Amino acid sequence: MMTPSSNTSHPPTQEAPLQQLSLLDIFFPGASLASSTIQQILAGDLGSYAHLMYLFGLLGLLSPYIYKLKAFLEGSFTSTVYVQSTDETYNMVLEWISSRGLDGAARSSIVRVKKQNGREDPIGKAKKALSFSPWHGSFIFRHRNSFLSYRTSLADVGFRKEEELSITCLGRSPKTVKDFLNECKDEYLRLNRNKTTVFRNRRDCWERVAVVEARPLSTVILADTQKQSLIKDVGEFFDKRTRRWYSTRSVPYRKGILFYGPPGTGKTSLSLSVAGRFGLDIYTASVSTVNDQMLHDLFTKLPPQCIVLLEDIDAATATHCRGAGSANASKPADKESVTLSGLLNAFDGVASQEGRLLIMTTNHIRKLDDALIRPGRIDRKVEFQLVDRDLATQVYRLVFEEPADVVSTGKSQAKDQLRVEQLSIEFAAKIPDHEFSPAEVLSFLIPYRDSPSCALENVEEWAAHTLKEKRSKEAGPCEDGMSNRDRTSANHGKYLLSFLKFWG
Numbered sequence: 001m002m003t004p005s006s007n008t009s010h011p012p013t014q015e016a017p018l019q020q021l022s023l024l025d026i027f028f029p030g031a032s033l034a035s036s037t038i039q040q041i042l043a044g045d046l047g048s049y050a051h052l053m054y055l056f057g058l059l060g061l062l063s064p065y066i067y068k069l070k071a072f073l074e075g076s077f078t079s080t081v082y083v084q085s086t087d088e089t090y091n092m093v094l095e096w097i098s099s100r101g102l103d104g105a106a107r108s109s110i111v112r113v114k115k116q117n118g119r120e121d122p123i124g125k126a127k128k129a130l131s132f133s134p135w136h137g138s139f140i141f142r143h144r145n146s147f148l149s150y151r152t153s154l155a156d157v158g159f160r161k162e163e164e165l166s167i168t169c170l171g172r173s174p175k176t177v178k179d180f181l182n183e184c185k186d187e188y189l190r191l192n193r194n195k196t197t198v199f200r201n202r203r204d205c206w207e208r209v210a211v212v213e214a215r216p217l218s219t220v221i222l223a224d225t226q227k228q229s230l231i232k233d234v235g236e237f238f239d240k241r242t243r244r245w246y247s248t249r250s251v252p253y254r255k256g257i258l259f260y261g262p263p264g265t266g267k268t269s270l271s272l273s274v275a276g277r278f279g280l281d282i283y284t285a286s287v288s289t290v291n292d293q294m295l296h297d298l299f300t301k302l303p304p305q306c307i308v309l310l311e312d313i314d315a316a317t318a319t320h321c322r323g324a325g326s327a328n329a330s331k332p333a334d335k336e337s338v339t340l341s342g343l344l345n346a347f348d349g350v351a352s353q354e355g356r357l358l359i360m361t362t363n364h365i366r367k368l369d370d371a372l373i374r375p376g377r378i379d380r381k382v383e384f385q386l387v388d389r390d391l392a393t394q395v396y397r398l399v400f401e402e403p404a405d406v407v408s409t410g411k412s413q414a415k416d417q418l419r420v421e422q423l424s425i426e427f428a429a430k431i432p433d434h435e436f437s438p439a440e441v442l443s444f445l446i447p448y449r450d451s452p453s454c455a456l457e458n459v460e461e462w463a464a465h466t467l468k469e470k471r472s473k474e475a476g477p478c479e480d481g482m483s484n485r486d487r488t489s490a491n492h493g494k495y496l497l498s499f500l501k502f503w504g
């Protein structure tokens, strides 16, 4: 006999699973449709064409879940480190990848003309060599005993997009990726030992533009006492004890140096040499192409110990002195230009990096506002001059003497050196004092680099001819109809006038 309860019990229908599925639909929209499609396919009651259509439909329905599942698995079982293209780590990874030939593994690459790093012959086959780096895609490579995934993408940075790469490893700990990145860094530093990396600003970011051989100090011509005292000063600044001294007294650990003098006298060359001597990188920015915000950002992005080189600082009108009572510090020329206060904030602001050496160069020290070069901002001024006898001798010897690392102790070499020394004295006697820059003398001498006596024979004629040309250029009218010499006297007049006004 059947019990009432058994009478009222539900027959085994499909209602229960359907209820479950519609519940499932709340959390996973489309799940019931996907399920019934699977059931029909499995039942095999469809034609082959309909099969295919169903399969595609099914994939379409499942794709959001596949992406979610992938993101879930990546988030739960892998670790990723992102590297922005504006950071030096990016160069480190790319060099590692390309040195292993892994860039060939990427199916999508970007090509660029290779930057010279001083290791290749810039002519011959290496001329305009192309470099390929992975782009817009990913590939897997092996590092030690792990598999890593390399991926590039474009990331939003403010209003623009920047290239970004990411390295992913299996596991919840990023240690494998960190070990890999540290290896990239060590290899990069090893390859670039005795080299100076030069960064230039691209808007508010630093971009690596060149890796050059460190320039020996002996190749920069400057009075010996000036050179030695500068090197001692910079050496003391970067000494650990000095750093400690500054930090224990809460004095901002920064230093500023001004190189001033006529064009072509070695200001940039000495900056590079100082960087090479202390194994520092150079960050150079053109102040006339940035505004206050960009300059601020650039200074905050500097590494702890480096040289910041601001060449031809007087090119930005904000740096000019404007006489007593002017509101120079607060009046911007326009929104896109840097102001004096913007410059001073970047130099002294709290965000400015500790341990940086700022080198400013100018051809016109008298144009500069006193606030810019006051002690505390500029601790040392180095004057570069046109050649006198001593400097002319040094330029000649730089061209004709064998460099120290090539000189052998053989008798003939010693004789050659003695001869070059004697010729250098004769050469210097034929160059009028304070008329030519070392760059001018060098450009005369370099074509004679294999013939020191020929240079000596022709120097007088060259000096007379070049001097004549200079004089006529100085006397010639410029765009405003005023000769350079007239302008110089007018400027001197202006200086005198403001001086007199100042003293009432």
Ligand SMILES: Nc1ncnc2c1ncn2[C@@H]1O[C@H](COP(=O)(O)OP(=O)(O)OP(=O)(O)O)[C@@H](O)[C@H]1O
Residues within 6 Å of the ligand: 219, 220, 221, 222, 261, 262, 263, 264, 265, 266, 267, 268, 269, 270, 311, 361, 362, 363, 384, 437, 438, 439, 440, 442
């Ligand atoms: N004192 C110097 N010692 C060695 N080389 C020099 C010297 N002065 C100039 N030169 C050579 O002349 C060229 C220009 O020099 P550099 O750019 O250093 O001069 P600068 O004073 O910075 O010029 P500017 O004021 O125009 O920027 C370089 O190739 C450099 O090698």
